Amino acid sequence: MEKIRITALVFASFVLCACIGNSQSHGPAAAAIAPTATPQPTTTPIINATATPQNPAAAQTTATASPAPAATAIPPARQPAGRLNVHLIDAGQGDAILVEAGNASMLVDCGDAQHADAVVDYLNSSGITALNYLVATHPHADHIGGCPEVMRAVVVENVLDNGQNASSATYREFKAAAAGTNYSAAGKGFQSALGGAGFSVLWPVEKPLPGTNDNSIVIRLSFGSTAFMLMGDCERECEENLLNETIAAQVLKVGHHGSGTSTSQPFLDKVRPEAAIISVGANNTYGHPANATLSKLAAIGAAVYRTDLNGTITVSTNGTGYTVAAVGLPN
Numbered sequence: 001m002e003k004i005r006i007t008a009l010v011f012a013s014f015v016l017c018a019c020i021g022n023s024q025s026h027g028p029a030a031a032a033i034a035p036t037a038t039p040q041p042t043t044t045p046i047i048n049a050t051a052t053p054q055n056p057a058a059a060q061t062t063a064t065a066s067p068a069p070a071a072t073a074i075p076p077a078r079q080p081a082g083r084l085n086v087h088l089i090d091a092g093q094g095d096a097i098l099v100e101a102g103n104a105s106m107l108v109d110c111g112d113a114q115h116a117d118a119v120v121d122y123l124n125s126s127g128i129t130a131l132n133y134l135v136a137t138h139p140h141a142d143h144i145g146g147c148p149e150v151m152r153a154v155v156v157e158n159v160l161d162n163g164q165n166a167s168s169a170t171y172r173e174f175k176a177a178a179a180g181t182n183y184s185a186a187g188k189g190f191q192s193a194l195g196g197a198g199f200s201v202l203w204p205v206e207k208p209l210p211g212t213n214d215n216s217i218v219i220r221l222s223f224g225s226t227a228f229m230l231m232g233d234c235e236r237e238c239e240e241n242l243l244n245e246t247i248a249a250q251v252l253k254v255g256h257h258g259s260g261t262s263t264s265q266p267f268l269d270k271v272r273p274e275a276a277i278i279s280v281g282a283n284n285t286y287g288h289p290a291n292a293t294l295s296k297l298a299a300i301g302a303a304v305y306r307t308d309l310n311g312t313i314t315v316s317t318n319g320t321g322y323t324v325a326a327v328g329l330p331n
């Protein structure tokens with residue numbers, strides 16, 4: 001299943017990034033996203049000046065973002081050159097991660113069907129009309145349930161999944177929707193450019209592990225000296241198989257919604273994230289994130305951001321430093 005493909009991504013995806021409420025800087029060259037020339041939706045962030053990366057909850061903005069304006073004659077702003085933006089979209093308990101790099105874009109998971117509208121709305125408000133890649137990390141409904149609606153809403157050039165079939169109706173609907181795209185299975189060894197950034201698939205391998213979560217597509221996304229680990233629902237056994245790979249990263253999208261079966265200590269010791277972002281639904285019945293996981297992240301000094309507390313979380317990097325911003329907090 002191993003494939004290596006370097007794809008030059010040339011088609012434009014226009015971006016109107018109107019979503020930054022509160023930001024925290026990391027690294028010597030961190031800078032907020034450059035303002036665009038177009039008017040932004042009315043967002044009035046209130047930034048708590050006492051916020052620290054170690055206490056992201058204190059940085060919550062009370063801003064209320066109004067919906068993005070409907071399409072107008074104003075030309076959309078283009079993504080500023082030389083930036084990589086990673087948005088952990090608030091999609092309830094599911095995962096949906098928008099990656100923008102230059103004029104290229106990728107969506108890693110789509111959330112569940114119930115939150116598909118929220119994901120599509122976020123793509124629309126970000127000016128995304130086409131995605132270079134849609135990645136389904138594994139065939140659980142909280143990751144792929146929203147994909148058919150996404151594929152109906154925007155042009156998707158390439159769809160990647162882990163190549164392991166599931167028997168669910170959700171998976172059949174996903175595959176049917178993907179039939180009109182350039183679909184491929186991606187495992188360890190798959191690489192691609194994405195604008196000025198690049199990503200590598202570190203997992204899975206052809207022989208699957210017993211658990212569906214443990215066969216999640218794991219991506220290391222890098223831009224300059226900044227790297228992200230996007231873990232899907234990779235759990236302990238999956239993590240063990242990554243220990244000899246290059247997995248150091250400033251930003252960790254924590255595996256499996258912060259469950260206690262992920263983020264094992266040996267794995268965390270290799271990644272050594274400065275920022276840990278958790279996609280998790282408010283008051284979920286799974287008990288995610290686990291206190292043990294939060295304790296391990298705190299012990300290693302990682303700032304923790306959660307979609308249930310912080311809403312959609314955006315990490316923006318110029319390849320050297322990065323900022324973390326959040327908007328739309330639940331009351």
Ligand SMILES: [Zn+2]
Nearest residue numbers: 140142233256
């Ligand atoms: Zn999940």
